[in-house]
Amino acid sequence: MKIVVCVKYVPDATGDRHFTDDLTVDRDDVDGLLSELDEYAVEQALQITEERQRAGADAEITVLTVGPEDAKDALRKALSMGADKAVHVEDDDLHGTDVMGTSLVLAKAIEKTGYDLVIAGMASTDGTMGVLPAILAERLGVPQVTLLSEVSVEDGTVKGRRDGDTASEQLEASLPAVVSVTDQSGEARYPSFKGIMAAKKKPVESLDLDDLDIEAEEVGLEGAWSKVDEAAERPARTAGTIVKDEGEGGKQLAAFLAERKFV
Amino acid sequence: MAEVLVYVDHVDGAVRKPTLELLTLARRLGEPVAVALGNGAADTAAALAEHGAVKVLTNDAAEFADYLVVPKVDALQAAYEAVQPAAVLVPSSAEGKEIAARLAVRIKSGIITDAVDLEAGDEGPVATQSAFAASFTTKSRITQGTPVITVKPNSAAVEAAPAAGAVEALAVSFSDAATGTKVTARTPRESTGRPELTEAAIVVSGGRGVNGAENFAIIEALANSLGAAVGASRAAVDAGWYPHSNQVGQTGKSVSPQLYIASGISGAIQHRAGMQTSKTIVAINKDAEAPIFDLVDYGVVGDLFEVVPQLTEEVNTRKG
Ligand SMILES: Cc1cc2nc3c(=O)[nH]c(=O)nc-3n(C[C@H](O)[C@H](O)[C@H](O)COP(=O)(O)OP(=O)(O)OC[C@H]3O[C@@H](n4cnc5c(N)ncnc54)[C@H](O)[C@@H]3O)c2cc1C
Numbered sequence: 001m002k003i004v005v006c007v008k009y010v011p012d013a014t015g016d017r018h019f020t021d022d023l024t025v026d027r028d029d030v031d032g033l034l035s036e037l038d039e040y041a042v043e044q045a046l047q048i049t050e051e052r053q054r055a056g057a058d059a060e061i062t063v064l065t066v067g068p069e070d071a072k073d074a075l076r077k078a079l080s081m082g083a084d085k086a087v088h089v090e091d092d093d094l095h096g097t098d099v100m101g102t103s104l105v106l107a108k109a110i111e112k113t114g115y116d117l118v119i120a121g122m123a124s125t126d127g128t129m130g131v132l133p134a135i136l137a138e139r140l141g142v143p144q145v146t147l148l149s150e151v152s153v154e155d156g157t158v159k160g161r162r163d164g165d166t167a168s169e170q171l172e173a174s175l176p177a178v179v180s181v182t183d184q185s186g187e188a189r190y191p192s193f194k195g196i197m198a199a200k201k202k203p204v205e206s207l208d209l210d211d212l213d214i215e216a217e218e219v220g221l222e223g224a225w226s227k228v229d230e231a232a233e234r235p236a237r238t239a240g241t242i243v244k245d246e247g248e249g250g251k252q253l254a255a256f257l258a259e260r261k262f263v
Numbered sequence: 264m265a266e267v268l269v270y271v272d273h274v275d276g277a278v279r280k281p282t283l284e285l286l287t288l289a290r291r292l293g294e295p296v297a298v299a300l301g302n303g304a305a306d307t308a309a310a311l312a313e314h315g316a317v318k319v320l321t322n323d324a325a326e327f328a329d330y331l332v333v334p335k336v337d338a339l340q341a342a343y344e345a346v347q348p349a350a351v352l353v354p355s356s357a358e359g360k361e362i363a364a365r366l367a368v369r370i371k372s373g374i375i376t377d378a379v380d381l382e383a384g385d386e387g388p389v390a391t392q393s394a395f396a397a398s399f400t401t402k403s404r405i406t407q408g409t410p411v412i413t414v415k416p417n418s419a420a421v422e423a424a425p426a427a428g429a430v431e432a433l434a435v436s437f438s439d440a441a442t443g444t445k446v447t448a449r450t451p452r453e454s455t456g457r458p459e460l461t462e463a464a465i466v467v468s469g470g471r472g473v474n475g476a477e478n479f480a481i482i483e484a485l486a487n488s489l490g491a492a493v494g495a496s497r498a499a500v501d502a503g504w505y506p507h508s509n510q511v512g513q514t515g516k517s518v519s520p521q522l523y524i525a526s527g528i529s530g531a532i533q534h535r536a537g538m539q540t541s542k543t544i545v546a547i548n549k550d551a552e553a554p555i556f557d558l559v560d561y562g563v564v565g566d567l568f569e570v571v572p573q574l575t576e577e578v579n580t581r582k583g
Pocket residue numbers: 036037125183469470471472473495496497498499510511512513514515516526527528529530531532533534537547548549550553565566567568
């Protein structure tokens with residue numbers, strides 16, 4: 001079974017994230033890393049593989065990213081967790097690509113790699129759209145089994161639990177399929193020393209737009225179907241009143257709430 | 264006047280509040296035509312008409328409940344083709360975003376997710392969004408195709424604006440993909456009697472400082488006194504003290520109430536991502552250095568086990 005895990009390289013959320021002059025995400029000033037939410041996708045791929053191996057079957061995990069040179073770091077991390085190989089789509093023309101373009105590139109790369117199961121994270125921690133997995137399913141023409149907090153694969157069927165706003169649902173689809181998993185799906189493992197060493201020798205294939213038969217006009221800032229016209233830093237909140245509780249803190253707070261007409 | 268498609272989020276015919284807010288925004292762009300799908304679809308019409316829907320397109324096929332997402336995409340696409348709208352608006356729930364995104368691919372349109380405001384512009388609707396855990400505000404628009412935009416709850420006021428709301432059956436032929444993902448079981452979320460977290464005017468949240476599932480009773484008592492919803496930090500959820508459906512933050516719910524009260528929550532960036540746009544923010548934390556205090560309108564440095572019960576009692580007294 002071939003599993004492709006989509007992982008994104010993102011600016012560290014705890015850093016001081018900004019936009020650049022062309023209103024794309026500044027990826028230079030803040031350190032990047034493998035999006036934490038995609039670690040859960042790698043983890044589930046590993047667990048599904050281990051489960052199959054216990055049953056005497058095989059599975060191979062390819063981690064895939066679309067991103068700049070540094071995005072290799074994200075691939076390395078996923079490889080050190082235990083993925084088998086990596087594909088890096090990198091091309092100068094990709095700068096400023098929106099979700100429509102990224103999903104096109106990912107879909108072509110996934111088809112080229114070959115797959116039975118695609119696993120993605122629930123959302124990227126920079127764009128936070130959470131729609132790419134659904135779009136991938138649409139583009140690949142396979143079932144979408146997304147936002148799972150529990151997932152299992154058996155006999156060519158993927159099953160999982162999706163906790164929605166109003167109900168919790170049990171889902172089922174046949175492979176090939178696109179899955180996305182939430183941060184409720186189970187803690188991601190830390191790479192072991194052995195894993196880190198082994199990762200250095202694992203193959204990382206680089207692809208550009210030509211390799212995927214994609215025209216430069218279909219992607220990048222020019223090819224984007226949405227445009228950011230303005231980005232402004234949110235004004236800092238005006239400093240509030242802070243009191244130390246000397247026995248009356250609750251009452252003081254109640255007075256504040258009353259003054260603001262909440263009580 | 265141009266028509267604007269509004270996807271209706273409802274439970275068995277009861278329209279959820281974010282859809283009514285969407286109608287307010289839709290009226291800025293054109294005449295709202297609502298699309299209501301699934302069990303009870305036609306029952307939504309009265310509420311939608313009262314808030315400005317000129318038409319309500321309905322279909323109550325069983326497929327909408329039996330299979331995930333795609334049947335709804337097929338239906339919304341059918342509505343899109345029938346109406347040829349100027350824009351398509353969808354509530355920003357997890358499912359709403361997926362439906363919108365798949366529709367956008369099919370009709371070759373760009374998509375904007377999680378808008379917090381929407382205005383008409385010379386080159387189509389202009390959407391306001393929050394970025395980087397709400398530390399930036401952006402304005403964006405769609406440059407290709409019919410704008411498909413999902414809008415977060417609490418982005419506009421619900422306004423009555425009576426319109427015809429004529430119910431019309433929407434003809435849908437389901438695609439092969441529609442039956443790809445089966446919903447084999449569904450457990451509805453139990454109602455707590457408190458307001459929906461994302462819709463509530465007041466949210467009272469507890470974090471690791473609450474120190475135990477049983478202690479959440481203190482948070483719930485405060486919530487009850489204020490008619491608020493209860494939220495929790497991921498630390499509290501991961502510890503098993505409160506359900507994940509109540510988690511506020513990047514991987515939980517994003518809330519934007521009039522008042523947010525954080526107790527025993529440090530204010531990590533991922534938590535702030537889900538509550539930073541609240542109008543008034545209040546925190547109770549025993550650590551004066553906790554980052555949550557950078558956000559507050561009013562903060563109490565103290566032990567929540569002292570402060571919260573006193574606050575609850577005082578609120579109850581003032582309510583008389
Ligand atoms: C990818 C990712 C996604 C995440 N998503 C979310 C998310 O959606 N939501 C979320 O909340 N977090 C999320 N987190 C986790 C986040 O980083 C923090 O770990 C979490 O928010 C901490 O929760 P907390 O504030 O309750 O706990 P802590 O950070 O441990 O803070 C507890 C606070 O309680 C105070 N306290 C303790 N006892 C008392 C007392 N008796 N009285 C008053 N104060 C007291 C302490 O001073 C402290 O400030 C995410 C993390 C990652 C990596």
